Amino acid sequence: MVSRPLQRLREPQHDETASPADIWDQLLTPLEAADHASVPDRVATVLRNAISAGQVLPGTKLPEVKITDRLGVSRHTLRSAFQLLAADGLVERRPNRGVFVHEPTEEDIREIYRIRRILETGAVRAAVFSSEAIEELRGITARAERSRAAEDIAAMAQANQEFHQCIVAQARSSMLDELMSKVLARMRLVFAGMRSYPDFHSGYVTGNVQLAELLAQQKRQEAEDHLINYLLEAEQDLLRHLTL
Amino acid sequence: MVSRPLQRLREPQHDETASPADIWDQLLTPLEAADHASVPDRVATVLRNAISAGQVLPGTKLPEVKITDRLGVSRHTLRSAFQLLAADGLVERRPNRGVFVHEPTEEDIREIYRIRRILETGAVRAAVFSSEAIEELRGITARAERSRAAEDIAAMAQANQEFHQCIVAQARSSMLDELMSKVLARMRLVFAGMRSYPDFHSGYVTGNVQLAELLAQQKRQEAEDHLINYLLEAEQDLLRHLTL
DNA sequence: CAGGCAGGTTTGTTGAACAATCCTGTGAAC
DNA sequence: GTTCACAGGATTGTTCAACAAACCTGCCTG
Numbered sequence: 400m401v402s403r404p405l406q407r408l409r410e411p412q413h414d415e416t417a418s419p420a421d422i423w424d425q426l427l428t429p430l431e432a433a434d435h436a437s438v439p440d441r442v443a444t445v446l447r448n449a450i451s452a453g454q455v456l457p458g459t460k461l462p463e464v465k466i467t468d469r470l471g472v473s474r475h476t477l478r479s480a481f482q483l484l485a486a487d488g489l490v491e492r493r494p495n496r497g498v499f500v501h502e503p504t505e506e507d508i509r510e511i512y513r514i515r516r517i518l519e520t521g522a523v524r525a526a527v528f529s530s531e532a533i534e535e536l537r538g539i540t541a542r543a544e545r546s547r548a549a550e551d552i553a554a555m556a557q558a559n560q561e562f563h564q565c566i567v568a569q570a571r572s573s574m575l576d577e578l579m580s581k582v583l584a585r586m587r588l589v590f591a592g593m594r595s596y597p598d599f600h601s602g603y604v605t606g607n608v609q610l611a612e613l614l615a616q617q618k619r620q621e622a623e624d625h626l627i628n629y630l631l632e633a634e635q636d637l638l639r640h641l642t643l
Numbered sequence: 644m645v646s647r648p649l650q651r652l653r654e655p656q657h658d659e660t661a662s663p664a665d666i667w668d669q670l671l672t673p674l675e676a677a678d679h680a681s682v683p684d685r686v687a688t689v690l691r692n693a694i695s696a697g698q699v700l701p702g703t704k705l706p707e708v709k710i711t712d713r714l715g716v717s718r719h720t721l722r723s724a725f726q727l728l729a730a731d732g733l734v735e736r737r738p739n740r741g742v743f744v745h746e747p748t749e750e751d752i753r754e755i756y757r758i759r760r761i762l763e764t765g766a767v768r769a770a771v772f773s774s775e776a777i778e779e780l781r782g783i784t785a786r787a788e789r790s791r792a793a794e795d796i797a798a799m800a801q802a803n804q805e806f807h808q809c810i811v812a813q814a815r816s817s818m819l820d821e822l823m824s825k826v827l828a829r830m831r832l833v834f835a836g837m838r839s840y841p842d843f844h845s846g847y848v849t850g851n852v853q854l855a856e857l858l859a860q861q862k863r864q865e866a867e868d869h870l871i872n873y874l875l876e877a878e879q880d881l882l883r884h885l886t887l
Numbered sequence: 888c889a890g891g892c893a894g895g896t897t898t899g900t901t902g903a904a905c906a907a908t909c910c911t912g913t914g915a916a917c
Numbered sequence: 918g919t920t921c922a923c924a925g926g927a928t929t930g931t932t933c934a935a936c937a938a939a940c941c942t943g944c945c946t947g
Contacts, residue, residue, distance in 0.1 A: 437738065438931070439930095464897080472932085473931065474932090475719055475931075476930095476931065478898095478899090479723070479931095486726075488818070494681065494899090495897085495898055497897070497898065513814060517761065517762065517766070520765070521760075521761030521764070524761075525757065571757065572757050574732070574822065574826070575761070578819075582818070681899075682899080683899095706928080708928080717902070720899090738929085738930090739907075739908045739909060739929055740908090740929080
């Protein structure tokens with residue numbers, strides 16, 4: 400459909416976080432799939448997945464021509480996709496310099512947990528947890544426990560994130576859902592940059608189980624206290640293991 | 644610099660919310676000012692101001708060629724600006740149909756206040772209100788009272804919004820600040836579509852004064868209760884006057 | 888070794904073109 | 918007279934090609 404010159408990179412280009420071999424060769428995958436979405440959306444999805452999966456490390460520059468050559472899309476379409484990623488905070492645009500994968504800092508982690516404390520406890524305080532919601536939470540924790548038993552770290556991490564997204568969803572606000580998605584995406588960015596502590600989530604699966612039970616028993620205040628402690632603990636845990 | 648054919652609109656184009664005379668003739672203003680920002684940013688600012696000021700009413704379609712002709716920018720640049728506005732929720736993109744100014748619904752108002760209850764009480768609970776913050780809040784309420792006395796509705800409305808933005812800012816999170824900005828922008832959209840009740844804010848100036856004093860006296864719980872009642876009351880007030 | 892300048896590279900923006908989709912109005916069929 | 922189908926025009930979505938502006942690199946001079 401489109402001629403792809405497939406030019407080799409010249410040298411490892413002593414950029415920050417130098418690219419091992421050639422990063423961009425690996426992310427060509429599913430631009431075709433997931434139709435019915437606009438091309439920029441699909442491009443953004445490809446890049447989003449690559450970043451969240453840790454294929455493209457924080458701080459890496461995303462050069463326009465390399466990616467357009469690789470994906471076979473126009474520069475305009477790619478720039479449009481960049482704007483979507485920038486709105487998610489996954490990527491930051493430095494004027495006349497290009498776009499770079501956001502590099503999370505220690506302050507980012509503190510902010511993430513400040514937000515989560517407000518959002519998640521706010522949802523617990525303000526929302527009524529229907530029996531369907533309780534069932535969903537229990538289903539997610541059950542999946543997380545199975546994944547932990549099977550030592551499927553990625554699946555467990557995703558289940559844990561879904562659990563907390565589900566809690567925020569009880570506030571019934573699409574804007575809060577979006578914000579929580581952004582926050583969790585930034586959390587994944589933190590994990591992607593931190594190879595040394597991959598099983599961070601495993602210690603918190605049982606905490607989620609307990610939280611779901613407290614919510615099921617309508618023990619609001621106890622659930623809130625449990626959640627606050629959970630979040631404070633996770634924050635400290637993460638900061639301890641961040642050893643810059 | 645660019646030839647602008649300045650083509651007249653043919654007929655009042657029986658669009659929803661038909662355009663009185665010609666809307667687009669009036670928003671050409673400050674594209675030149677506020678330099679050091681990219682062109683799409685400046686275009687977005689022009690449109691944002693026009694929308695927030697009520698120049699372009701909710702539901703209005705934003706046709707590409709008319710605006711590009713008027714502003715003298717490329718269609719690409721305008722589309723880029725549209726994406727920024729869409730990220731703010733000011734505008735919605737209907738595929739193959741174009742972009743339209745978001746039309747707030749009753750459910751939007753309920754969501755706005757669900758969010759504000761969580762965000763603002765969360766900030767009150769989680770943040771320490773420094774003496775500088777207290778002074779800033781007092782300064783804003785003083786300005787609001789002066790504007791109310793001078794019957795400058797717009798200035799009073801803006802001061803009221805600044806007050807609540809300032810409360811959220813105490814949570815020290817740029818992402819929460821952004822979300823609050825989006826929420827308040829949507830509030831302005833509600834007011835823009837509702838000409839019948841322009842002095843909505845005047846009743847709430849004294850409520851803000853009281854809240855600032857409670858915060859100054861470190862009466863957290865009372866401040867939180869006051870805030871919750873304030874928000875519940877404002878929501879009901881707004882819904883009553885929405886008479887669709 | 889420091890600083891400045893020229894060159895190449897990358898981004899930012901525009902214009903033109905075309906495909907795809909939507910909207911409109913006309914005409915035919917019932 | 919109403920409804921349906923279809924053709925035509927208008928608008929959006931995407932790509933290609935080009936150029937201006939900013940940045941980065943390396944050489945060259947002092």
